[in-house]
Amino acid sequence: MVLALRRCSFMFGARSVFTVLALLGCSALACGPEVVEGTGDGDPSSNGTSGANGTNGTNGTSGASGTSGGTSGSYEDPGSTGTSRPPPVITSVSPLAGDYGTEVTVTGDNFDDATATLVLSGGVEPLSFAMPAQGTESKPSNVITKWSKTEIKFRYPFPAEGVVRVTSTAGQAEGGAFVPSWTPGVPLSGAFNRQPLLAVVSPAAGTTVAAFDGITGPLIVIGKPDGSIETKAFDRGSTSILTMSLYVTPSGTVDGFFSSGGVLWRLTDATGSATTASTGVAAAFAAGGHDATGPYAWIKNGTTVQRVRPPGWAVDQTLTDPTPASAPGQSIAVGPDNALFVGWGVNETGSFPFYDHTASAVGRRLRPGQTAFDAVRKVGGGADDKMIWTRFRPGPDGRAAAYFCASDTGFLASATVDCQEGYVGNGTSVPSSSQASEYVVGYNATTAVAASCEVATAKLNLGPEGQTAQQVSTIFPCPSAIVAVSVDPTSAGHVLVRSGKYLYAPRKR
Numbered sequence: 001m002v003l004a005l006r007r008c009s010f011m012f013g014a015r016s017v018f019t020v021l022a023l024l025g026c027s028a029l030a031c032g033p034e035v036v037e038g039t040g041d042g043d044p045s046s047n048g049t050s051g052a053n054g055t056n057g058t059n060g061t062s063g064a065s066g067t068s069g070g071t072s073g074s075y076e077d078p079g080s081t082g083t084s085r086p087p088p089v090i091t092s093v094s095p096l097a098g099d100y101g102t103e104v105t106v107t108g109d110n111f112d113d114a115t116a117t118l119v120l121s122g123g124v125e126p127l128s129f130a131m132p133a134q135g136t137e138s139k140p141s142n143v144i145t146k147w148s149k150t151e152i153k154f155r156y157p158f159p160a161e162g163v164v165r166v167t168s169t170a171g172q173a174e175g176g177a178f179v180p181s182w183t184p185g186v187p188l189s190g191a192f193n194r195q196p197l198l199a200v201v202s203p204a205a206g207t208t209v210a211a212f213d214g215i216t217g218p219l220i221v222i223g224k225p226d227g228s229i230e231t232k233a234f235d236r237g238s239t240s241i242l243t244m245s246l247y248v249t250p251s252g253t254v255d256g257f258f259s260s261g262g263v264l265w266r267l268t269d270a271t272g273s274a275t276t277a278s279t280g281v282a283a284a285f286a287a288g289g290h291d292a293t294g295p296y297a298w299i300k301n302g303t304t305v306q307r308v309r310p311p312g313w314a315v316d317q318t319l320t321d322p323t324p325a326s327a328p329g330q331s332i333a334v335g336p337d338n339a340l341f342v343g344w345g346v347n348e349t350g351s352f353p354f355y356d357h358t359a360s361a362v363g364r365r366l367r368p369g370q371t372a373f374d375a376v377r378k379v380g381g382g383a384d385d386k387m388i389w390t391r392f393r394p395g396p397d398g399r400a401a402a403y404f405c406a407s408d409t410g411f412l413a414s415a416t417v418d419c420q421e422g423y424v425g426n427g428t429s430v431p432s433s434s435q436a437s438e439y440v441v442g443y444n445a446t447t448a449v450a451a452s453c454e455v456a457t458a459k460l461n462l463g464p465e466g467q468t469a470q471q472v473s474t475i476f477p478c479p480s481a482i483v484a485v486s487v488d489p490t491s492a493g494h495v496l497v498r499s500g501k502y503l504y505a506p507r508k509r
Contacts, residue, residue: 085113101476103153106175117129119166141478191501194483197484208484218241227507234275259285300342337394341392358384359384359387364376377400383419399443423439442493444488
């Protein structure tokens with residue numbers, strides 16, 4: 001038996017009583033399910049339940065259950081298992097092409113064996129679905145919609161691709177090969193999520209370039225137009241970095257800046273040689289980009305923020321740092337529109353005895369060509385309870401996303417680090433958790449694209465932010481995590497997603 005503890009929905013004020021009631025179990029609270037290991041409910045990535053900005057459960061061999069749309073599935077009781085049971089027979093599979101989530105019908109005979117399993121080919125490993133039990137709960141993410149002696153109906157799931165089979169202990173039958181309209185490509189194994197994601201850009205149509213550090217190590221991940229993924233390791237010294245800027249040069253290469261060991265470092269040709277070097281310039285925090293004059297880096301030391309440029313790294317602009325003295329979780333970032341964002345954490349005092357502090361991520365934006373920062377904006381809050389670090393991703397027209405982590409201290413403290421996310425758009429609102437289980441926005445200098453996991457359909461929708469009519473369903477069911485969203489020079493959006501234990505860069509065929 002595996003015991004999994006998770007935060008529950010019962011709250012006093014702004015703080016949960018998880019630490020106390022975890023000792024009592026979740027029966028007293030409205031706890032969601034925690035998928036730890038084993039079979040899923042028809043979802044090949046075995047997703048756990050998550051909030052709008054959470055991560056889902058771990059990978060396991062998929063089960064299958066129910067139908068979407070709020071009606072119960074049609075499942076005939078399997079006959080007895082015995083050595084005389086005939087093998088399954090497939091006479092047709094239809095259709096053999098379509099979007100992920102398309103309902104596929106398999107007709108034939110002898111599907112009612114208790115050991116019968118629907119097996120779908122995949123790029124790395126097959127996806128397996130057993131016949132659901134009678135009375136299985138109906139959920140939008142369920143893959144199997146009907147299972148009888150002569151017919152199986154299912155919604156084609158990501159990341160399957162290829163031959164449809166039905167197997168049992170008596171034998172197996174093979175049908176046609178399904179071609180999804182999105183290619184899952186060749187995935188990358190690893191623990192990728194948004195916590196180690198440092199930055200993401202797109203230098204060319206269909207290409208995503210993302211930088212990671214942390215559990216993945218310092219790594220450049222390149223999602224290509226054909227869905228394949230390439231990686232480049234880079235040197236960043238002996239200490240993991242929390243923030244990094246990536247930008248596209250006029251020649252189409254991807255360069256970047258970061259601070260390591262209190263010194264400004266520069267990355268060149270991220271998708272090629274991925275060369276890094278220390279500049280020797282003191283920088284407690286650093287971010288940069290490329291404007292009409294050329295490449296530049298903002299460095300933050302003490303009470304000033306300064307802009308420097310290669311090759312001599314002379315200072316060409318100095319501003320007073322708007323960060324309050326001794327503010328926790330300080331960081332800086334540069335957006336694709338060359339706006340500077342100076343951010344920090346705010347620890348908000350609560351009321352004894354139910355909570356002591358919550359932490360929020362705030363910051364101020366400096367528009368290109370200006371010398372005065374905009375007013376303070378709150379980008380996210382609710383972390384428990386004192387800020388450790390922040391990471392911001394500013395976008396065009398004042399947009400900003402934040403990822404930040406806080407430590408739980410004081411009375412009723414838990415040993416965990418609480419990481420949260422936030423986003424402020426430009427006249428658009430973030431969907432509620434009842435509408436979207438995840439919502440991630442990516443941008444270039446002019447365009448913002450949103451990726452969201454729609455609760456009602458369990459599909460990942462992708463398209464222009466705030467324009468739902470132009471957003472398209474890409475994959476079903478929603479992946480374990482939307483890791484990154486990029487916007488290429490044609491204003492098309494692309495995603496990196498984690499499904500089970502793999503990172504994918506799905507692309508439209």
